[in-house]
Amino acid sequence: MKVAVVDAGSNSFLLLIAEEKKGHIEYLLDVSKVVGLGHFKNGMVDKGIFERAKETVLEYHALCDEYDVEKRVIVGTEIFRKLKPLYFEELSKGFDESSILSGKQEARLSYLSVIEDENFLFASNPVVEDIGGGSVEIAYLREDKFFAKSFPIGANVLSDEFIKKYPPDSQLCGAANLIREDLKSLPQGEMVSIGGTGTTISSILRESAFNPKQIHGKYIEMSKIEELYEKLLSMDLDSISRLNGMERGRERIITAGTLILLESVKKINGKGCYISVRGHRYTVAKDILERGHDSSSS
Numbered sequence: 001m002k003v004a005v006v007d008a009g010s011n012s013f014l015l016l017i018a019e020e021k022k023g024h025i026e027y028l029l030d031v032s033k034v035v036g037l038g039h040f041k042n043g044m045v046d047k048g049i050f051e052r053a054k055e056t057v058l059e060y061h062a063l064c065d066e067y068d069v070e071k072r073v074i075v076g077t078e079i080f081r082k083l084k085p086l087y088f089e090e091l092s093k094g095f096d097e098s099s100i101l102s103g104k105q106e107a108r109l110s111y112l113s114v115i116e117d118e119n120f121l122f123a124s125n126p127v128v129e130d131i132g133g134g135s136v137e138i139a140y141l142r143e144d145k146f147f148a149k150s151f152p153i154g155a156n157v158l159s160d161e162f163i164k165k166y167p168p169d170s171q172l173c174g175a176a177n178l179i180r181e182d183l184k185s186l187p188q189g190e191m192v193s194i195g196g197t198g199t200t201i202s203s204i205l206r207e208s209a210f211n212p213k214q215i216h217g218k219y220i221e222m223s224k225i226e227e228l229y230e231k232l233l234s235m236d237l238d239s240i241s242r243l244n245g246m247e248r249g250r251e252r253i254i255t256a257g258t259l260i261l262l263e264s265v266k267k268i269n270g271k272g273c274y275i276s277v278r279g280h281r282y283t284v285a286k287d288i289l290e291r292g293h294d295s296s297s298s
Contacts, residue, residue, distance in 0.1 A: 034249025103150025
């Protein structure tokens, strides 16, 4: 059985295609495209941006056809918890299942995508963070109790609120204080960053295009994140967009995203974090495939 999961987020739409074979799950395709739905006012999305979102979904349906996908699923995150329902309903056409995740559901599924990954078996009780455009999801296990939290301080949100011109210079000082206040209750421990912010930062530091095999499981020292952040503060938007490793369409929010990651590392361990290319789409795909396997076996 083959399943496709579209993760429709505030900044990017991602497509994962996976297949179950003899009890083993193979990941056949994992692609991302910056859409930018997070830029909206009064519950309304710019028509041009929404057309780009619909075109992206159609492209993903074409890939599903190419891979002979048997089940198509779309999940919405923070942006669709704010928008009017009609937007997600429109994008969900042609899918077998659709749902909008709560912040806690998103954090939990993202956490599971890390701890169920054989590449992260070394990580003992990690704090898993997903820096999205509209929110930041953080999940961890302490004393046999699971914590999943969502904070409305995504990279899009902070960029829109604090950055009025480029270079950003000192404009994000207020954002740093806001992040510290929101994250003050987080525990100490190993940290894993998932999502486009962490993978883009890793790619920029490597000065090469995104390559999941080369960055998945890699460790980034806090000093490297801090150096990059200070560099971004002095750069104009065009210069940021031309950095080696920069994902097209993410240049406007990467400075705020880097600040979120930096402040998170400072609070959680003061040393650094691991990078994972996974996320809640992996857990959703795994659950569906295992459910389908159990049904076919009974």
